[in-house]
Amino acid sequence: MADAADSTESIYDSASPQWARNEKLLLSDFTARPFVLQKLEPLAGLRVLDLGCGEGFVARQIKTAGAATVLAIDLSAGMIEQARAEEERTPLGIEYRQANAAELNDLPAASFDRVAAVFLFNYVDSTIMTEVMRRVRRWLAPGGRFVFTVPHPSLPFIREEAPPFFFKAGDLGYFSGTDQTLEGLIWRRDGVSVPVRCVHKPFEVYFQALRAAGWQNMPDLMELAVRPEHIELDPDFFGPLRDQPLHLLFSVEG
Ligand SMILES: C[S@@+](CC[C@H](N)C(=O)[O-])C[C@H]1O[C@@H](n2cnc3c(N)ncnc32)[C@H](O)[C@@H]1O
Numbered sequence: 001m002a003d004a005a006d007s008t009e010s011i012y013d014s015a016s017p018q019w020a021r022n023e024k025l026l027l028s029d030f031t032a033r034p035f036v037l038q039k040l041e042p043l044a045g046l047r048v049l050d051l052g053c054g055e056g057f058v059a060r061q062i063k064t065a066g067a068a069t070v071l072a073i074d075l076s077a078g079m080i081e082q083a084r085a086e087e088e089r090t091p092l093g094i095e096y097r098q099a100n101a102a103e104l105n106d107l108p109a110a111s112f113d114r115v116a117a118v119f120l121f122n123y124v125d126s127t128i129m130t131e132v133m134r135r136v137r138r139w140l141a142p143g144g145r146f147v148f149t150v151p152h153p154s155l156p157f158i159r160e161e162a163p164p165f166f167f168k169a170g171d172l173g174y175f176s177g178t179d180q181t182l183e184g185l186i187w188r189r190d191g192v193s194v195p196v197r198c199v200h201k202p203f204e205v206y207f208q209a210l211r212a213a214g215w216q217n218m219p220d221l222m223e224l225a226v227r228p229e230h231i232e233l234d235p236d237f238f239g240p241l242r243d244q245p246l247h248l249l250f251s252v253e254g
Pocket of ligand 1: 052
């Protein structure tokens with residue numbers, strides 16, 4: 001598990017080899033990312049921005065689903081290096097850039113049809129999240145859609161520290177822990193664990209942030225969890241998470 005003193009960038013620079021994958025491997029490759037893709041579709045011919053793209057697992061799926069362009073951005077040089085190496089092995093035409101999503105200043109207004117942020121907001125506090133949401137609204141063309149996922153805010157407070165996924169809440173409470181950083185681990189199906197982090201935000205904070213950032217429409221919300229098909233595929237791996245809330249998925253129209 002990472003230490004509070006570690007920067008997000010250093011955590012991901014070190015863990016980038018464990019994230020590199022071309023097939024579903026991490027728990028959330030089963031329980032979250034397929035639903036992100038569903039919510040982003042249709043993608044044919046669209047311009048897509050992937051914020052906090054990591055080593056490009058989702059960006060590659062977006063491009064393969066027919067997006068005209070994909071600009072994929074991540075803070076970690078190690079993750080971008082992995083993404084570019086894969087782009088060199090199998091060119092898809094994705095543009096990768098190392099940058100902080102909260103400090104991107106050169107993207108033109110209305111230049112994307114879809115923006116994705118898959119487990120990005122759990123690395124920033126609610127003020128920065130609101131600022132990124134404000135920028136996303138500006139970058140989206142009319143009729144565009146913003147899809148993002150975060151860990152379910154209840155999970156750290158109801159789940160023991162055990163595989164295949166947990167965050168350590170310690171003495172923090174659900175409300176008093178707002179904007180506090182919780183360290184955690186998520187497992188791959190091959191038994192390898194990777195460090196993850198959650199700057200905790202109660203449920204209502206996501207709605208408050210969207211509203212403060214100028215989003216007018218009601219988000220489409222899913223509380224993602226292990227499904228019967230996951231348990232059927234691998235009961236030992238997915239079984240311990242049966243009936244527990246794992247992630248939130250928001251899809252909101254601009
Ligand atoms: C849990 S990983 C998810 C990666 C990818 N979205 C995926 O689904 O495979 C979170 C990623 O967010 C990146 N990240 C964290 N804070 C960021 C920021 N402020 N700007 C850009 N990327 C950031 C990290 O470097 C890391 O690669």
